[in-house]
Amino acid sequence: MIQRRSFLGLMGAATAAAGTGSLVLPAAAENKKHTIALVPGLTTDAFYITMHRGADAAAEALGQDLLFQGASEWNVTLQVPVLDAVIARKPDAILIAPTDKVQLVEPLKKANDAGITVVCVDTFIGNGVFQTGAGDADFPISYVASDNVLGGVMAARALAQSIGEKGKVYVSNVKPGVSTTDQREEGFKQEMANHPDIEVLETQFNDDDANKAAAQVQAVIGRVPDLAGVFGANLFSASGTANGVKQAGKQGEVKIAAFDAPQSVVQELKDGTFEIVIAQHPAEIGYFGVVAAYAHLTGNPVPTHIGTGFTVMTKDNIDDPNVSKYLYTG
Amino acid sequence: MTALSSEAAPPPGRTFLSKVADLRAWLFLVILVIFFETWAQTVYGVTFVGNTYNLQSIGIFATAPLLLALGQTFVIISAGIDLSVGFTMGLAAVVSAHMANLGASHLGLPPFLSMLLGIVSGVAVAFVPGLVNGWLIARLRVPPFIGTLGMYGIARGAAYLIAGGMTVPVSNAWFAWIGNGRIAGVPILVIIAAVVVLIMHYMLSQTRFGQHTYAFGASRVAAVRSGINVGKLTMRIYLLAAVCAGLAGALYSGRFAAGAAQAGEPLLLSSIAAVVIGGASLFGGSGNIAGTVAGALVIAVIEYGLVFINVEPFWQFIAVGVVIIISVLVDQSQRKLLGGRVDE
Numbered sequence: 200m201i202q203r204r205s206f207l208g209l210m211g212a213a214t215a216a217a218g219t220g221s222l223v224l225p226a227a228a229e230n231k232k233h234t235i236a237l238v239p240g241l242t243t244d245a246f247y248i249t250m251h252r253g254a255d256a257a258a259e260a261l262g263q264d265l266l267f268q269g270a271s272e273w274n275v276t277l278q279v280p281v282l283d284a285v286i287a288r289k290p291d292a293i294l295i296a297p298t299d300k301v302q303l304v305e306p307l308k309k310a311n312d313a314g315i316t317v318v319c320v321d322t323f324i325g326n327g328v329f330q331t332g333a334g335d336a337d338f339p340i341s342y343v344a345s346d347n348v349l350g351g352v353m354a355a356r357a358l359a360q361s362i363g364e365k366g367k368v369y370v371s372n373v374k375p376g377v378s379t380t381d382q383r384e385e386g387f388k389q390e391m392a393n394h395p396d397i398e399v400l401e402t403q404f405n406d407d408d409a410n411k412a413a414a415q416v417q418a419v420i421g422r423v424p425d426l427a428g429v430f431g432a433n434l435f436s437a438s439g440t441a442n443g444v445k446q447a448g449k450q451g452e453v454k455i456a457a458f459d460a461p462q463s464v465v466q467e468l469k470d471g472t473f474e475i476v477i478a479q480h481p482a483e484i485g486y487f488g489v490v491a492a493y494a495h496l497t498g499n500p501v502p503t504h505i506g507t508g509f510t511v512m513t514k515d516n517i518d519d520p521n522v523s524k525y526l527y528t529g
Numbered sequence: 530m531t532a533l534s535s536e537a538a539p540p541p542g543r544t545f546l547s548k549v550a551d552l553r554a555w556l557f558l559v560i561l562v563i564f565f566e567t568w569a570q571t572v573y574g575v576t577f578v579g580n581t582y583n584l585q586s587i588g589i590f591a592t593a594p595l596l597l598a599l600g601q602t603f604v605i606i607s608a609g610i611d612l613s614v615g616f617t618m619g620l621a622a623v624v625s626a627h628m629a630n631l632g633a634s635h636l637g638l639p640p641f642l643s644m645l646l647g648i649v650s651g652v653a654v655a656f657v658p659g660l661v662n663g664w665l666i667a668r669l670r671v672p673p674f675i676g677t678l679g680m681y682g683i684a685r686g687a688a689y690l691i692a693g694g695m696t697v698p699v700s701n702a703w704f705a706w707i708g709n710g711r712i713a714g715v716p717i718l719v720i721i722a723a724v725v726v727l728i729m730h731y732m733l734s735q736t737r738f739g740q741h742t743y744a745f746g747a748s749r750v751a752a753v754r755s756g757i758n759v760g761k762l763t764m765r766i767y768l769l770a771a772v773c774a775g776l777a778g779a780l781y782s783g784r785f786a787a788g789a790a791q792a793g794e795p796l797l798l799s800s801i802a803a804v805v806i807g808g809a810s811l812f813g814g815s816g817n818i819a820g821t822v823a824g825a826l827v828i829a830v831i832e833y834g835l836v837f838i839n840v841e842p843f844w845q846f847i848a849v850g851v852v853i854i855i856s857v858l859v860d861q862s863q864r865k866l867l868g869g870r871v872d873e
Binding site for chain 2: 242243244245248271375401402403404406407408409410411413414415417418419421422434435438439442443445446447461462463466527
């Protein structure tokens with residue numbers, strides 16, 4: 200067995216360079232080692248790094264090979280060449296977080312035509328409903344993600360409760376046009392409509408600049424001294440806002456709900472910087488993405504949508520291992 | 530291609546006009562403040578500028594872009610551009626956070642010394658991109674745009690690698706005090722920025738280094754013929770820009786209690802805009818520190834003021850763009866008026 204494994208490894212290394220991958224290896228179907236590639240939306244983000252960890256865990260458990268290649272920023276023109284290079288290596292399956300619903304359809308169709316199984320993780324192509332026979336973009340076998348609208352709803356519920364169901368709040372968001380953060384804002388506003396004594400002010404866009412998010416909340420407090428809470432739709436929105444609130448001397452008075460949970464939020468929950476943190480489960484997305492691909496490759500049926508959950512973190516529950524296990528790690 | 534230097538002795542009779550030209554960005558700032566004050570008074574019945582809270586907030590907001598812009602002023606006067614300062618700032622932020630943590634955990638240093646170690650390391654690591662930029666541009670004659678674009682990628686990659694793709698939290702009371710504390714109501718960040726402004730102003734207007742920077746930007750050939758060591762000068766200019774970015778990065782870590790590789794990315798364009806609004810020409814030879822300070826404040830006041838008076842967010846993007854264009858147009862017509870050559 201050991202000999203065979205190292206032989207496989209050598210073959211893998213030699214053939215990968217030639218661009219032929221491991222498909223050429225004659226092996227019995229049931230113990231064939233598949234290559235599954237994960238192409239994240241961007242590589243420099245704790246969310247996707249954690250997703251990679253989950254995917255690795257599943258690949259190891261199933262004895263499959265995992266490739267991880269992506270672009271350094273969220274950008275179609277950067278992601279497509281990486282995808283093309285990955286396709287050229289002929290993996291058996293590609294897990295991808297497409298950076299655009301429309302523009303990634305054709306590049307992914309190439310993969311599908313080459314017989315590569317496509318799974319969407321976190322974001323989707325087309326309308327995200329797959330295997331319906333509906334059209335050009337329904338070929339991915341499954342969409343594995345958390346529901347960002349629901350995440351926004353959960354943030355709104357938790358924030359409404361912590362400000363005592365009344366007062367003024369607003370959303371600090373990155374920039375318009377990003378599907379996930381737009382959905383969080385949508386969910387937040389949708390839920391806040393059910394809380395009659397809470398007024399949602401104009402959204403502020405900070406271009407993912409903590410310095411700007413801080414100045415914006417200071418300006419809002421300058422005009423609206425009784426501001427009760429802010430929903431930071433991503434990490435920099437939340438941490439920038441928290442700093443602005445601190446600079447304004449309003450820490451504790453203006454409650455902040457943050458989205459996404461790197462390790463640093465433990466301290467920030469404990470010292471009162473954040474009141475609430477909504478953690479997605481990126482490791483789960485990676486894990487079940489790999490499992491879905493493996494199930495399909497081995498001839499098993501797969502659900503076309505796999506929804507992963509959220510965890511609401513507060514200073515009271517963050518020490519609970521069942522909560523802290525959802526912190527993002529490398 | 531060269532523009533009339535605002536520092537060159539103007540012909541008699543034009544002195545007054547050129548003084549006004551130097552103050553242009555400040556006039557612009559005053560007009561903006563009056564605009565926001567009037568709006569705030571009429572619509573909300575509150576004061577915009579008479580409010581210490583607003584002044585403190587704007588001061589803090591302007592600090593990081595200003596620090597980048599101060600170094601960028603020298604670069605732009607020398608007819609160069611430094612696109613790498615944003616990620617040099619990110620690299621410094623990550624390194625200073627790591628080193629402050631390391632100082633406490635591995636060297637057993639007290640918080641104050643760990644903070645110093647963090648800040649010094651952040652500024653020190655910025656020497657690397659600064660020196661490499663200078664070397665590429667001065668010795669290998671790589672155009673500044675290309676050389677610093679390469680360094681933009683390298684500094685970025687290095688910062689993300691050191692940070693492991695995440696932000697690097699730093700828990701240090703002294704560091705947090707530097708980033709968020711106040712002395713007699715003045716934010717420490719603002720005090721630090723003011724000190725750097727004075728040093729930069731002195732260097733640019735009173736030293737041989739500053740005068741050589743103007744001469745080099747106005748005409749490279751003339752600078753070489755008059756015996757200026759342009760290689761050494763270029764190295765120093767890019768080193769200075771990187772050191773300013775390094776300081777901005779270290780202060781970022783203190784303020785946000787975490788170093789982030791992308792800390793300075795959104796600030797690059799603001800820093801260039803501040804220098805241009807301040808009256809510098811991208812073709813080199815003109816510009817000054819007072820103008821850059823006003824330029825940075827103009828951007829901060831617009832962005833802060835529009836939120837304060839509750840203008841819809843999408844208008845904010847437009848407003849900043851319009852101000853940059855108006856500013857350059859005014860600059861061009863002034864040059865015509867003063868008889869200088871206009872940038873082609």
